Amino acid sequence: MAKPIPIEINIDNRNYRLEVSPSMRLLDLLREKLDFTATKECCSIGECGACTVLVNGRAVDSCLMLAAEADGATILTAEGLSQDGHLNDLQEAFLEKGAVQCGFCTPGQLISATYLLSHNPHPSREEVEEGMAGNLCRCGCYERIIDAVISVSEKNGGEK
Amino acid sequence: MFDFEYIRPISVSDAVDFLKAHGSETRMLAGGTDLLIQLRNNEIKPLFILDLKHIPELQTGIQQKNGIVSISATVTMSDLIMNELINRYFPALIDAAKVIGSVQIRNRATLIGNICNASPAADSAPPLLVYGAEVVAIGPKGIRHIPLNEFFVRSGVTILQEDEFVTFLELPIPQKKMGAAHVRRTRRRGHDLASVTLCCGVEETGIVRLSYGSVGPRPMLVVDESGVLVDRKASEESKAIVFESMFSQANPSKTSMRASPAYRLAMLRVLGKEALELAISRLDEGGL
Numbered sequence: 001m002a003k004p005i006p007i008e009i010n011i012d013n014r015n016y017r018l019e020v021s022p023s024m025r026l027l028d029l030l031r032e033k034l035d036f037t038a039t040k041e042c043c044s045i046g047e048c049g050a051c052t053v054l055v056n057g058r059a060v061d062s063c064l065m066l067a068a069e070a071d072g073a074t075i076l077t078a079e080g081l082s083q084d085g086h087l088n089d090l091q092e093a094f095l096e097k098g099a100v101q102c103g104f105c106t107p108g109q110l111i112s113a114t115y116l117l118s119h120n121p122h123p124s125r126e127e128v129e130e131g132m133a134g135n136l137c138r139c140g141c142y143e144r145i146i147d148a149v150i151s152v153s154e155k156n157g158g159e160k
Numbered sequence: 161m162f163d164f165e166y167i168r169p170i171s172v173s174d175a176v177d178f179l180k181a182h183g184s185e186t187r188m189l190a191g192g193t194d195l196l197i198q199l200r201n202n203e204i205k206p207l208f209i210l211d212l213k214h215i216p217e218l219q220t221g222i223q224q225k226n227g228i229v230s231i232s233a234t235v236t237m238s239d240l241i242m243n244e245l246i247n248r249y250f251p252a253l254i255d256a257a258k259v260i261g262s263v264q265i266r267n268r269a270t271l272i273g274n275i276c277n278a279s280p281a282a283d284s285a286p287p288l289l290v291y292g293a294e295v296v297a298i299g300p301k302g303i304r305h306i307p308l309n310e311f312f313v314r315s316g317v318t319i320l321q322e323d324e325f326v327t328f329l330e331l332p333i334p335q336k337k338m339g340a341a342h343v344r345r346t347r348r349r350g351h352d353l354a355s356v357t358l359c360c361g362v363e364e365t366g367i368v369r370l371s372y373g374s375v376g377p378r379p380m381l382v383v384d385e386s387g388v389l390v391d392r393k394a395s396e397e398s399k400a401i402v403f404e405s406m407f408s409q410a411n412p413s414k415t416s417m418r419a420s421p422a423y424r425l426a427m428l429r430v431l432g433k434e435a436l437e438l439a440i441s442r443l444d445e446g447g448l
Contacts, residue, residue, distance in 0.1 A: 134262020
């Protein structure tokens with residue numbers, strides 16, 4: 001067995017100090033070890049975006065990152081979006097616009113949209129398409145997902 | 161995934177020492193977007209993964225010094241896209257960085273990782289070849305500066321020795337006015353690998369540098385100094401003759417799933433004209 005690596009990590013505003021196996025991915029740490037099961041495993045090769053989380057504010061595929069690489073990092077998963085048991089504006093917009101069908105891709109979609117809006121608060125429709133091209137939805141809710149992201153931008157004073 | 165040790169050196173010299181002892185059993189980790197897939201698929205079984213991201217000497221980012229822009233091994237595609245120096249001097253590299261993978265991939269994948277992976281379809285390779293990039297590698301025998309065009313051997317293979325690794329990529333700021341553009345064809349919009357990837361650079365002197373990938377075992381660079389391609393009075397036939405000789409080194413794989421050789425060769429010609437026109441219009445707008 002390879003030598004375990006001690007790491008410190010903050011996930012959804014909680015600090016963890018633990019040891020991980022070198023070959024453990026960030027996705028495995030979240031889902032298997034710490035039970036953050038909103039983050040989904042799907043393609044495991046960085047194509048579908050179901051495992052997207054924010055690492056130090058940047059959207060990444062957690063299937064393409066080792067847990068050891070996340071030492072010292074701050075992680076945001078879809079489970080950290082709600083505040084005091086209330087859904088945030090983006091989550092509400094997904095419900096309102098019907099941007100969720102089976103729901104499997106939704107946590108990743110929410111995180112990618114959060115990242116997009118964090119550096120581009122009022123994206124054009126095309127910018128939403130480009131910014132979220134790394135998140136697949138096999139139910140084909142793309143138009144409604146874009147509607148939801150745009151509606152959050154409008155609510156925050158963006159152009160209609 | 162295969163069981164390996166995770167090594168995290170904090171200096172270049174520590175990394176060099178480690179590779180001197182364990183080079184053949186070690187793979188380097190920067191962004192990891194290709195490496196983790198290879199590990200997961202058991203395509204590679206290294207005993208050690210050496211993470212370069214905690215070496216302060218390699219966290220220098222993108223810096224300009226004496227007419228050279230130096231890019232360190234930890235610089236991601238997203239870092240490039242947001243960088244003012246790269247936007248000002250190397251717009252075709254921005255074109256390419258913007259179409260690599262998805263946002264999530266660009267936030268992790270490094271430019272130097274893309275080069276070291278040596279995919280014939282690497283989108284960053286054509287603009288880097290057009291701009292005359294040089295690879296800076298280090299090993300037990302010291303530092304080597306390698307022109308990028310001599311770095312690639314074939315798919316997945318570079319001239320790097322097992323005990324060497326790349327620390328920086330250096331881009332000379334063009335001394336003459338230049339316009340350049342990168343274009344590509346994919347099977348679908350959004351997140352896909354290139355069926356053809358191509359960059360064209362036009363100097364005000366009339367020299368045209370053309371680089372293309374995904375149509376042979378490695379990205380190619382060809383230079384035409386005749387001036388025909390930028391001559392507005394030259395006939396389409398005479399330009400086509402120049403293009404044909406520039407594309408003569410293309411030899412697409414017959415077994416690739418992304419596109420047939422015939423389609424790639426046809427698209428190479430379409431993209432060549434497209435990139436040339438875009439490069440000329442950028443030169444006309446003032447170039448760099």
